Amino acid sequence: MDRQRAITVWGELSGAIDEIFRKNASNLSFEHLYRNAYNLVLHKHAEILYQGVQNSVQTYLNTVSTFVANASDERLLEEINLRWGEHQVTMSMVRDILMYMDRTYVPQHNKTKVYDLGLRIFRDAIARHPQVKDRLRSLLLGSIRAEREGQLVDRSLLRSTLSMLMELGIEGTAVYEEDFEREFLRTTRAFYRAESLDVISKNTCPVYMRKAEQRLLEEQERVAQYLDRSTDPKLRAILEEELVKTHASSLIEMEGSGCRAMFRDGKTEDLERMYLLFARVPSTLEELRGAMAEYVKSAGRELVADQERVREPVVFVKGLLDMRDKFDRIVSDAFQGEKAAQKKLQEAFEDFINMDTRCAHYLALYVDDLLKVGLKGMTEEDADGALSKFIVIFKFLQDKDVFENYYKQHLSKRLLGGRSVNDEFEKQMIVKLKTECGYHFTSKLEGMFNDMRLSKDAMEEFRKAGVSRVGGVELEVNMLTMGYWPSQALTTCNLPPEIKACCQVFQNFYLNKHSGRKVTWQAGMGSADIRATFGNSRKHELNVHTYSMCILMLFNAADTLTLEDIQKATQIPENELRRNLISLCTNKHRILRKASKGKGVTENDRFTFNADFTSKLRRIKVPLVSMKEAVVDGRAGEGEGGGGGLGPGGERLVNGIPAAVEEDRRHLVEAAIVRIMKARRKLGHNELIAEVTRQLSMRFTASPPFIKNRIESLIERDYLERGANDRKTYAYLA
Structure with a gap:
C-alpha cells in the first residue's frame, strides 16, 4: 500500500470516527474499520493513522469545549459530566477500531495509547479550559461546603465529576490533586479551624466532642461517597489536627465539664468518647493519661489529708478501694483496658499511698477489721473477693515491711484473743500475701499459726x-x-x-x-477472767488484761492504793501501768475511782475500789485504752530525735518508721550487700546500690543514703574495703 492509498484509507476511517462522534455508530461496520486500520499499520502507515486520530479528537473536543465554557454555573457540572460520559463511550469505540495500532505501533514508538490520548486532549481542551478550570473547582468546593452546612447536594454528580478528574490523571492523581484536592484540603482546614473555635467557645466539653465525632463520621462518609480514597489519610490528618490535637489541652482542662469533672462524676461514656477521639492523635493520649494520673494523685492526697477519714482507718481504706474500683472501671471501659493507662493509674496510687507510713498502718487495720468482723457471714468465695480487692491496693504499697510489722501485731491479738471470724479466711490472707511478696514475707506469720496449733x-x-x-x-x-x-x-x-x-x-x-x-x-500479752463482788454482793465476771488483773487483785487487801503502792507491788512498766489504770477508771467501766480529775494519771494519784459499780451485764469486758491516751506530758514513747515520736499505734518511731522495722531494715540491707559482694567479689558503688534496691524492692524501697550508711558500717567492720585505685569501687573481704 502506497502513501496515496493510505491517505485514502485514512479518509474513510476519519469519516467513520466523525460519525462515532455524532453518535451514528450503528450504521458502521466495525469489522471493516478494524481491517482498514490494521492494514495501515501493517503497511507502515501508522503515523498517518495516529496523527489523524489525534487531530480528529482535538478538533471535535475544541468544538465541545465552546459549549462547556459557555454553560452557566448552575449547568456547568451537568454539562461537563454529560460531555465526559459521551467522550468515554466514543473513545472506547475508537480504541476498539485501533486496537492493533495500540498493541504494536504505540509501544514501539513510545506513543500514548489512543484512549489515554483522548483523556489528555479532554483534560487540556475542556477540564482545564481557561473558562472552566477555576469555575469547576469553585463549584465542587461550594457544593461540599453547602453539604457541610446542612444543605442537600447531588452526590452522584460530585462523584462522577471527581472520578473524571482522577481518570484524567492517566494512571495517576496529578489532575485530581492539582485541580481539586489541594484547594479542597486548604478550605477544609480553614472551615474546621473556624468551626471548632466557635463550638468550643460556646459549649461544654461533651457537646464539643459529640460535634467532633459527628464531623469525623461525616467526612469519612464523604470519602466513601464521592472523594477519592487517596484523599482519606490527608483529610483525616487535617480533621484530627484541627478538631482534636489543637484543642486537646482545652478539652482536658475545661472548667466544669473537662476531664476533672468527668473523673469526679464517673462519666465513663464521655471519657470513652474522649479517649477514642484522642486515640486518633496518639500524642494527645499521653496528655489524657497524665490528666487522669494528676486527678487521682490530687484526690488521693486529699483523702490522706482528710482528718475525718484518717481518724477512721477502715473508712479511709474503703475510700481507697472505692476510688480504685471507680478508676478500674474507667480504665477498663473508657480507656479500653489500655496497658499504658493502667500503668499511669498504678503510678498515681503509688504516689499518694506512699506519702508516709500511715497508709501501711491503716491497711493493716482494715484487714484486721475484715478478719474480725467484716467477713462475718460471707461465703468463702465472697471473702476471697474482698481480700483480693484489698491486695490490689496493697500492691501499691512500697513499705511492705511496715505493713508486715503492724499486721503481725494485729494478727497476734486476733490469734491470742480468739477474735478471728474464721481461721480459713486468715489462711486465705496469708496465701495472698505469700503470692504477692514471697515466702520470706509470710514465714513468721505462718509460724504464728503453727505455734497456736502446737x-x-x-x-x-x-x-x-x-x-x-x-x-x-x-x-x-x-x-x-x-x-x-x-x-x-x-x-x-x-x-x-x-x-x-x-x-x-x-x-x-x-x-x-x-x-x-x-x-x-x-x-503483757495475756488476759484474765476474774470474779468480782461489789456492794450488796453484786457479782460480775470481768475480762481484763493480765496487768489489770494484777492491779485488781491488790484491792482484795485494801480499798485505796496510791500509784506508788501499785507500782511497787506489781512492778508493771510505768506506761502500761498508767494505761491499765486509766482503762479501769473510764466512765463506762469505772471499776476503780481515781482521786485526780481529768483523763491522765498524776504522780500522787490515789485509786479506790468502786463498790457502787453496777452493770446490766453479768460478764463485762474491760478494753484497754490506746497508748496515746495514757501518755502524760509526753513522757511515754519519746523518739530519738530527727523524726522520732509515737506512731499511730503508739509504737516508737525513728525517721517516721517503727523502730523495730528500722532495725530490721538495717540487717536486711547489710545482708543483701554481703550476699551480693560475696557473689561478685568486686563492684562499683552505683551498681551495688542498684542491685540492693532491686533485691529489697519486694519489702521496702531502700534510699541510696541509707544503703550508703550500711556500706560504711560494713567497711568499718572489715566486711568490705574500698578499691586502692578507685574509691567508688568496693571489694569483698573473705
Whole structure:
C-alpha cells in the first residue's frame, strides 16, 4: 500500500470516527474499520493513522469545549459530566477500531495509547479550559461546603465529576490533586479551624466532642461517597489536627465539664468518647493519661489529708478501694483496658499511698477489721473477693515491711484473743500475701499459726494430766516462738501468788516434755477472767488484761492504793501501768475511782475500789485504752530525735518508721550487700546500690543514703574495703 492509498484509507476511517462522534455508530461496520486500520499499520502507515486520530479528537473536543465554557454555573457540572460520559463511550469505540495500532505501533514508538490520548486532549481542551478550570473547582468546593452546612447536594454528580478528574490523571492523581484536592484540603482546614473555635467557645466539653465525632463520621462518609480514597489519610490528618490535637489541652482542662469533672462524676461514656477521639492523635493520649494520673494523685492526697477519714482507718481504706474500683472501671471501659493507662493509674496510687507510713498502718487495720468482723457471714468465695480487692491496693504499697510489722501485731491479738471470724479466711490472707511478696514475707506469720496449733495440743495434754487447775485457778497458756511473734520487751511483773503457782506447775510440765527449752512469761500479752463482788454482793465476771488483773487483785487487801503502792507491788512498766489504770477508771467501766480529775494519771494519784459499780451485764469486758491516751506530758514513747515520736499505734518511731522495722531494715540491707559482694567479689558503688534496691524492692524501697550508711558500717567492720585505685569501687573481704 502506497502513501496515496493510505491517505485514502485514512479518509474513510476519519469519516467513520466523525460519525462515532455524532453518535451514528450503528450504521458502521466495525469489522471493516478494524481491517482498514490494521492494514495501515501493517503497511507502515501508522503515523498517518495516529496523527489523524489525534487531530480528529482535538478538533471535535475544541468544538465541545465552546459549549462547556459557555454553560452557566448552575449547568456547568451537568454539562461537563454529560460531555465526559459521551467522550468515554466514543473513545472506547475508537480504541476498539485501533486496537492493533495500540498493541504494536504505540509501544514501539513510545506513543500514548489512543484512549489515554483522548483523556489528555479532554483534560487540556475542556477540564482545564481557561473558562472552566477555576469555575469547576469553585463549584465542587461550594457544593461540599453547602453539604457541610446542612444543605442537600447531588452526590452522584460530585462523584462522577471527581472520578473524571482522577481518570484524567492517566494512571495517576496529578489532575485530581492539582485541580481539586489541594484547594479542597486548604478550605477544609480553614472551615474546621473556624468551626471548632466557635463550638468550643460556646459549649461544654461533651457537646464539643459529640460535634467532633459527628464531623469525623461525616467526612469519612464523604470519602466513601464521592472523594477519592487517596484523599482519606490527608483529610483525616487535617480533621484530627484541627478538631482534636489543637484543642486537646482545652478539652482536658475545661472548667466544669473537662476531664476533672468527668473523673469526679464517673462519666465513663464521655471519657470513652474522649479517649477514642484522642486515640486518633496518639500524642494527645499521653496528655489524657497524665490528666487522669494528676486527678487521682490530687484526690488521693486529699483523702490522706482528710482528718475525718484518717481518724477512721477502715473508712479511709474503703475510700481507697472505692476510688480504685471507680478508676478500674474507667480504665477498663473508657480507656479500653489500655496497658499504658493502667500503668499511669498504678503510678498515681503509688504516689499518694506512699506519702508516709500511715497508709501501711491503716491497711493493716482494715484487714484486721475484715478478719474480725467484716467477713462475718460471707461465703468463702465472697471473702476471697474482698481480700483480693484489698491486695490490689496493697500492691501499691512500697513499705511492705511496715505493713508486715503492724499486721503481725494485729494478727497476734486476733490469734491470742480468739477474735478471728474464721481461721480459713486468715489462711486465705496469708496465701495472698505469700503470692504477692514471697515466702520470706509470710514465714513468721505462718509460724504464728503453727505455734497456736502446737499450743492447743500442749494444753490438751496439760488438761489430761489433771494439773491444769491449781487452787481454783485454771491456766490457759499459748507457747509462742520468740522469733515469730511481735517483739515484746521482756519486762518483770509480780503476778499474784495464785497465778504464780499455776505458772510453775505448767512450766514444770512443759520442760519435762521439752528439755533444753526456756520458758519466759509474757504477762503483757495475756488476759484474765476474774470474779468480782461489789456492794450488796453484786457479782460480775470481768475480762481484763493480765496487768489489770494484777492491779485488781491488790484491792482484795485494801480499798485505796496510791500509784506508788501499785507500782511497787506489781512492778508493771510505768506506761502500761498508767494505761491499765486509766482503762479501769473510764466512765463506762469505772471499776476503780481515781482521786485526780481529768483523763491522765498524776504522780500522787490515789485509786479506790468502786463498790457502787453496777452493770446490766453479768460478764463485762474491760478494753484497754490506746497508748496515746495514757501518755502524760509526753513522757511515754519519746523518739530519738530527727523524726522520732509515737506512731499511730503508739509504737516508737525513728525517721517516721517503727523502730523495730528500722532495725530490721538495717540487717536486711547489710545482708543483701554481703550476699551480693560475696557473689561478685568486686563492684562499683552505683551498681551495688542498684542491685540492693532491686533485691529489697519486694519489702521496702531502700534510699541510696541509707544503703550508703550500711556500706560504711560494713567497711568499718572489715566486711568490705574500698578499691586502692578507685574509691567508688568496693571489694569483698573473705
